[in-house]
Amino acid sequence: MASLGLVLNFLVFPGLLFTAVIGLLTQWVDRKVSARVQWRVGPPWFQPFADILKLIGKEIIIPEGARRTGFLLAPMAGLAAVGVVSTVLWLANMGGDGFVGDLIGVIYLLTIPSLAIIIGASASSNPLASVGASREMKLVLAYELPFVIAIFTAVTKVSPMTLRLDGILDYQAANGVLLGNPSCIIAFIVVILCAQAKLTYTPFDIPEAETEIMDGTHIEYSGAALAVVKLSQAMMLFTLPVFFITLFWGGLVLTGWGILYTIVKYLIIITIIVLIKNTNPRVRIDQAVRFFWGPVTVLAIIGMVLAIVGL
Amino acid sequence: MGATSWGFKKSLWVFHLNAGACNACDIEVLDCLCPRFDIERFGMKLVGSVKHADVLLVSGFVSRKVLPQVIETYEQAPKPVAVVALGSCGCTGGIFRDGYNFAGPVDKLIPVDAYIPGCPPRPEAIIDGIVKLMGKL
Numbered sequence: 001m002a003s004l005g006l007v008l009n010f011l012v013f014p015g016l017l018f019t020a021v022i023g024l025l026t027q028w029v030d031r032k033v034s035a036r037v038q039w040r041v042g043p044p045w046f047q048p049f050a051d052i053l054k055l056i057g058k059e060i061i062i063p064e065g066a067r068r069t070g071f072l073l074a075p076m077a078g079l080a081a082v083g084v085v086s087t088v089l090w091l092a093n094m095g096g097d098g099f100v101g102d103l104i105g106v107i108y109l110l111t112i113p114s115l116a117i118i119i120g121a122s123a124s125s126n127p128l129a130s131v132g133a134s135r136e137m138k139l140v141l142a143y144e145l146p147f148v149i150a151i152f153t154a155v156t157k158v159s160p161m162t163l164r165l166d167g168i169l170d171y172q173a174a175n176g177v178l179l180g181n182p183s184c185i186i187a188f189i190v191v192i193l194c195a196q197a198k199l200t201y202t203p204f205d206i207p208e209a210e211t212e213i214m215d216g217t218h219i220e221y222s223g224a225a226l227a228v229v230k231l232s233q234a235m236m237l238f239t240l241p242v243f244f245i246t247l248f249w250g251g252l253v254l255t256g257w258g259i260l261y262t263i264v265k266y267l268i269i270i271t272i273i274v275l276i277k278n279t280n281p282r283v284r285i286d287q288a289v290r291f292f293w294g295p296v297t298v299l300a301i302i303g304m305v306l307a308i309v310g311l
Numbered sequence: 312m313g314a315t316s317w318g319f320k321k322s323l324w325v326f327h328l329n330a331g332a333c334n335a336c337d338i339e340v341l342d343c344l345c346p347r348f349d350i351e352r353f354g355m356k357l358v359g360s361v362k363h364a365d366v367l368l369v370s371g372f373v374s375r376k377v378l379p380q381v382i383e384t385y386e387q388a389p390k391p392v393a394v395v396a397l398g399s400c401g402c403t404g405g406i407f408r409d410g411y412n413f414a415g416p417v418d419k420l421i422p423v424d425a426y427i428p429g430c431p432p433r434p435e436a437i438i439d440g441i442v443k444l445m446g447k448l
Contacts, residue, residue: 031351040349047354050321054365057315059389061362214359222362222389 014090016083016235023234024048029267030237030274037278048234055227063124063220070123075221075228078116082235085109089242092165093252102165103155106243107148110198113232114140117207117217120229124220132216135285136207139197142292143204147194149300153187154178154247156307169251177250182311186303188248190296192269195240196276197288199233203280204288241269319365319391320448322354323441326364326388330381330417332371335431336398340368342434350438353445366393366444372400372407373415385421393444394423397437399430 009015027048035042062068085106092102099105114136121133155161157178158171168178178184197204208216218229245252245265252262283291327340343350344357358364361384373381385394396417399405404416417423424447427440 035349035351039346041352042349043351043354047322050318050354053314053318054322055318057313057319058365058391061387061389210359215363219360220362226363 009091010083010087014094015087016079019083019086019235019238020231023231023236023238024052026237026270027234029270030277033271033274034278037275052227052231055230056224058223060223060225061220063126065125066220067123067125070119071220072225074116074120074123075225075232077119078113079228079232079235081109081112081116082232082239086235086239086242089165089239089246090252092169093242093246094254096166099164101163103151103163103168106165107151110240110243111140111144113236114198116232117229120221121217126220128213129217129219131213132207132209132219136200136217138285138289139200139204139207142289143194143197143296146190146292146296146300147198149297149304150187150190150194151247153183153300153303153307156304157181157184165246168247172250177248179248179250181307183303183306184248186299186306188244190300190303191244191248192272192276193296194292195244195273197292198240199236199273201273201277203276203283205282206285206288209282237270241266241273244269316448320445323365323393323445324358324363325355325366325368326358326361326384327368327370328361328381328384330369330371330377330401330415331374332398332400336370336401339431339434339437340370340397343437348434348438350441353438353442355441361387362389364388364392366395366441367421368395368397369417369421370397370401372404372410372413373417373420374412375414376412378414378420381417381420393425393448394421395425395427395440395444396423397427398432399428402426402428405430 011017025045025048028043028045031047032042062071088102088106118133118136121129121136154168155163158168162168162171172178179188200206200208208218213219218226221229242252245262249265253259254262327337329337340357342348361367367385367388369381385392394417396402400407401415401417404413407413414420425440425444427437429436432440
């Protein structure tokens with residue numbers, strides 16, 4: 001019975017279906033806020049759902065010379081990974097028991113969608129897609145270092161040190177949210193910047209650069225395969241803020257007025273990400289790498305040192 | 312009406328193909344995306360790859376030079392796909408219909424679902440044409 005419950009958790013409630021629905025609604029918030037920033041009206045609320053339904057009904061074209069299995073399976077792997085991350089995070093927030101290496105598992109699984117995109121793009125035998133894949137690879141190498149340092153700042157701040165998500169949540173419930181400390185505020189800023197690159201949003205949408213390499217990494221995807229790619233992006237947009245809330249901002253409270261407070265926290269993070277997206281131009285890949293390995297890593301290390309000192 | 316065909320109607324992604332147009336139609340297409348006309352209200356957006364497209368917007372008389380590319384682009388688009396001929400040139404050939412280099416108009420080469428005449432068509436006319444296309448799908 002327990003294993004059946006886990007399967008249901010993965011497929012329906014905190015996992016794939018729930019994450020997909022909320023993720024698509026979040027994508028609507030993203031498009032609507034972008035439209036308002038640009039003084040437009042923006043799409044109706046069901047727009048992302050209509051996009052996905054339409055894509056499912058279309059023909060899937062496999063380009064000549066592409067590796068069929070890699071091309072079609074890679075997006076599925078990305079989708080599954082995001083589903084697992086979402087399940088783990090929600091189960092920890094709903095009072096479930098984690099295991100010792102929760103956080104490390106989450107960090108690994110959050111990298112898989114990018115890897116899946118790289119594999120899928122390389123399998124598609126399109127020159128623009130391989131340019132996109134190589135840029136995505138460099139971007140992963142660039143943002144992963146400050147991202148991990150920032151996350152371990154939170155781990156250092158928690159006493160006794162723990163890698164379990166429920167341990168971190170218990171500490172925050174007892175001693176106030178981690179975001180109240182200077183070191184964690186710095187880590188939070190770093191993490192938001194890395195989220196921008198993880199979601200491939202402007203200013204770090206270099207792998208997808210619409211105006212120069214025409215959607216780069218997913219240029220060759222069409223029909224249901226493209227729907228899977230878009231869906232895993234939407235789910236990522238939902239999962240990352242939930243991860244940050246869990247880690248730095250006291251977790252999701254799912255009773256009474258706490259629900260409203262949770263939604264407000266979530267929308268604040270989404271709005272920050274969308275506003276950064278809408279007010280910045282795209283940078284070049286070398287500028288992005290220099291940015292992440294230079295100022296952002298230094299900032300993350302400062303946060304780490306502050307956390308060790310005890311601030 | 313099934314869910315996928317409802318989705319198709321509500322979310323038309325447009326791939327814009329310039330088959331020898333003078334750029335006037337193309338600028339009017341960009342006008343449609345701007346705050347005043349905001350075509351994203353209807354769920355439409357311009358996409359960069361023809362593999363993502365639901366609507367092929369062909370502007371310009373089709374010259375002999377681009378004839379193979381127009382047909383190849385149509386074949387690369389995942390079906391179902393709607394084709395819209397934009398501007399006087401796309402609909403009939405316009406002032407180029409007696410030219411030595413004229414291989415069109417568009418509907419002689421690929422099946423066309425909607426015609427938007429005008430030289431260039433105003434953004435209102437383009438939106439009107441696309442909404443009529445939505446009614447037809």
